[in-house]
Amino acid sequence: xxxxxxxxxxxxxxxxxxxxxxxxxxxxxxxxxxxxxxxxxxxxxxxxxxxxxxxxxxxxxxxxxxxxxxxxxxxxxxxxxxxxxxxxxxxxxxxxxxxxxxxxxxxxxxxxxxxxxxxxxxxxxxxxxxxxxxxxxxxxxxxxxxxxxxxxxxxxxxxxxxxxxxxx
Numbered sequence: 001x002x003x004x005x006x007x008x009x010x011x012x013x014x015x016x017x018x019x020x021x022x023x024x025x026x027x028x029x030x031x032x033x034x035x036x037x038x039x040x041x042x043x044x045x046x047x048x049x050x051x052x053x054x055x056x057x058x059x060x061x062x063x064x065x066x067x068x069x070x071x072x073x074x075x076x077x078x079x080x081x082x083x084x085x086x087x088x089x090x091x092x093x094x095x096x097x098x099x100x101x102x103x104x105x106x107x108x109x110x111x112x113x114x115x116x117x118x119x120x121x122x123x124x125x126x127x128x129x130x131x132x133x134x135x136x137x138x139x140x141x142x143x144x145x146x147x148x149x150x151x152x153x154x155x156x157x158x159x160x161x162x163x164x165x166x167x168x
Contacts, residue, residue, distance in 0.1 A: 038094045038127075041087070045075045045128045052134070055096050059111030060085070062163050063146065064096075068136040071096070073128030080107065080123055083145025085130035090119045096130070098146060112149060115157045 044051050051073045057066040064071065064085075073087055080086065084099045088109060097109035100118060107126070109119045133141040152159065 034094070038089075041073070042089075042127045045073060048075060050074050050131065051128065058164075059113045060096060060098075061113035061160060062167075063112050063143070063149075064133055065136065070134045071130045072132040072134070074131045076123075076126060076129040080126060080129070081145070083147060083150070085143050086126045087128040087130070088119075088121050088126045090121050090125065094127070095119060098150075100150070112146065113160060115153075115160070 041051050041053060052070050053073065054068075054070045055064055055066050060066070071085075076084075076086070080099055080102060082099050082102055085096065086099060086107075086109070087094060087096045088107075090109070095109065095111075097111045097114075097119065099107055100110040101108040105122045105124070107121055107123060109121065110117070130143050133143055135141060
């Protein structure tokens, strides 16, 4: 009887395993205020430490999946360029978006998953620069500048609609 039970458990594990998210953060059961958490992230980055965090939301699709992928942030050591993915404080909010344009110290940010709407901030509002993207599969990706994706802005609405219905 025990061998039959072990065989059934083994079979169930093989069936269920592909559906288990690998590398996904496990909920700790504790809730931390977002503002407090982000101030901690900012503090570590100011000390020169890299920080790994899991972004929320869909604004960086298809390159970063919220609540699934994680990113490694570092303090910017060079001038920011168009295409960089940054974590910035905009008003009372923290956002992780791509630099859409640079005019002196002024930056325009836009999420890859957004079809309209931008945020404006100065380079001093940038807390961190995305150095690595850790995909849900365990693969580590270095962020590119997404020049082709930025040129597809007029077509993003359709591309993202298909992506969300078919791939997500």
